[in-house]
Amino acid sequence: MELTAADILFYLFGFVSVVSALMVVFVSNPIYSALLLAVVMSILGIFFFNLEAHFIAAAQVVVYAGAVMVLFVMVMMLFDLKREKEEVARFSILTVLKIISVGVVCGVLVGAGAMITGDGMGFIKVSTTEAPPPPSMLLKSDINAPTKQTTNPEELKDEVVEITQNPQAGVEIFTKYTDTQKLSLKLFSKYIFIFELLSVLLLVAIVGAVALARSKGGTHHVTRGS
Amino acid sequence: MQDQKGAHTMLHVGLNHYLVLSGVLFSIGVLGVLLRKNALIILMSIELMLNAVNLSFVAFSKYAQNMDGQIMVFFVMTIAAAEAAVGLAIAVAVFKRFKEVNIAHFENLKG
Structure with a gap:
């Protein structure tokens, strides 16, 4: 059992993208959030390239990591951000409920994603391993x-x-x-x-x-x- | 023997890995929309969710040998850009009025 370089890169970039995405949500300064989101989008561009969607990969980097994030940062420059450094919502019953519901959504999505096989989807022919x-x-x-x-x-x-x-x-x-x-x-x-x-x-x-x-x-x- | 083969396919990156990553990123986006009060962070979380969906589209497109998924990603990107522009314009309008971008103010925004 050997991992190819592509596999190792997938795990590396996947880990970095998930950590960056979590920091987008939990970092208090919106500017840092925007820059971390640009990181996530660039990594997704790398994934698109790896999935042989070359044009989409280029568009991802140009449109998302370039244009949309620059738009975000520019709008933030218009604002007085000193007061915007607010903490994540206060700890309450509602917060716990939100986190639990997101956990359920995450479990359903990840479970569905992990279980899809080539035979499992009648409407589209999918091979879970790369096949010519x-x-x-x-x-x-x-x-x-x-x-x-x-x-x-x-x-x-x-x-x-x-x-x-x-x-x-x-x-x-x-x-x-x-x-x-x-x-x-x-x-x-x-x-x-x-x-x-x-x-x-x-x-x-x-x-x-x-x-x-x-x-x-x-x-x-x-x-x-x- | 059977287990070894299973472990091999588990670690070898395929469609399932991309779908799982896409699901995790989407859930993080939902978390951001639910937990944060800052409208800008909420818009960014929405972008994150759209990107996660794009990843699953492209993965399906690759493994089903079908280009339609990539076309859909193209459309989603366009709509996401339009949505970001309008959303940021609304955020600017809210900031002008209330001097902060908290979604609590959105219910007071009348034209």
Whole structure:
């Protein structure tokens, strides 16, 4: 029984991420919380990379660890944080109840996560150990030319038509392209409507955030009449 | 013999390990939302929960050999960014009015 380097790294980073997440919750200074949350998000980016989701890993680091956390820290700079250093909620019956209920939730989630096996889920085929796709998933052309990458736009268009008209074709696509190509093929064919809806959502969020933050007065006391 | 094999698969990282880690992180996020009174920490805990869910999505995507999970992560990221922007705008509005970001003040916020 030997642990591979990937396993050891998983345990190491998993431990660090859980400890950092706990400190996000229990550290009293919000700035420290934000920085620790950036640590957790970067580690999750590493996990995504390890899970062969390269584009998602990059987006995780750029969007979360970069943009969202910078937004948080910037908003904190607007506040007068001296009074914000408050302790965690006082010890009471309610606190005990909250902790117990979170323990139950944690137990259910961890138990479910630990028990899922390949046969346990009827609706999705999962192999709990890393296995190459069975030969039936491969296209004939892949077997002949396993590393062939299609960049010809005509062929790409054919694949898009194939995905939208035949759901089973998605499985075959999986073996043919690089990661990010596969992601974009699905995003801009099968999920194009949701993608457009998200752009509308972002517009609504922009307008809402500006409208909320734009009301009268600043975040600090200023002399009247300026 | 059987036990040894079981121990080997227990330690070897697979889908279950990622799901367990995801569940633990999600629970820590719930703990933060329930225990803290600072609105900023609550928003951060929500981000933590969304990230934990993203981890399970990507793990399923890898082990089911299906890209749809990653697409879902993409959407969740977008929604999380929008949510953070609006939530922080509300926090700024609360701070302007009450000079601290405690969720006890949120019930007094009328437009």
